[in-house]
Amino acid sequence: MKGNKVRVVLDTNVVLAYTWTKSEDSPNKEIIRRWEKSQFDVLWSRDVINEYINKMKFFGVSEDHIVKIISHFIQLGKAVEIEFYHYEVYPEDAKDICFVLCALNGCGSHIITYDPHLLDLAKGYRQKFSVSILKPVPFLRELRGLLKET
Numbered sequence: 001m002k003g004n005k006v007r008v009v010l011d012t013n014v015v016l017a018y019t020w021t022k023s024e025d026s027p028n029k030e031i032i033r034r035w036e037k038s039q040f041d042v043l044w045s046r047d048v049i050n051e052y053i054n055k056m057k058f059f060g061v062s063e064d065h066i067v068k069i070i071s072h073f074i075q076l077g078k079a080v081e082i083e084f085y086h087y088e089v090y091p092e093d094a095k096d097i098c099f100v101l102c103a104l105n106g107c108g109s110h111i112i113t114y115d116p117h118l119l120d121l122a123k124g125y126r127q128k129f130s131v132s133i134l135k136p137v138p139f140l141r142e143l144r145g146l147l148k149e150t
Contacts, residue, residue: 006040006041006109006110006143006146007040007041007043007106007107007108008040008042008108008110008139009043009044009102009108009110010042010113011096011099011111011112011113012052013113013114014028014113014114014136015052015055016055016056016059016061017136019056019061019065027136027140030136030140031112031139031140034140036076039143039147040143041077042073042078043078043079043106043108044077044079045098045101045102045105045106046082047101047102048099048102049070049073051095053070056069080105081105082105083105084101084104085101091120092117092120093117096117099111099118100118100121100125104129110139111133111134112135113133113134113135114135114136118133119135
């Protein structure tokens, strides 16, 4: 898939789940593996990276592992400059605004999350901004369909 049309923002809970999982069959690990194979782009902004760092520190992820993960995002991901801050509907949790702003400013196609505050916005954002807000497994199903996999 060249010139990826699939441009994803990963919520912190997906990054943390990837960090903690021991299963190679984890949907969170599959998402990261597919990103590393350039099957889609991951978008990040300065605020998204700061949220990742703060949450990983809060949950006791080692400094070395934080540096490794953040470096990976910065090297392989697509940086987004936040230029527009004013949208009609924001998530209930103010800490989730950075993911919405990153997707909208970066022409993102998806926000991947387990967060009910973000998932509550799914219908409206899909209709108004063409941004799908999905849990990891439905996203992977959609991606496999786009790539015509079984």
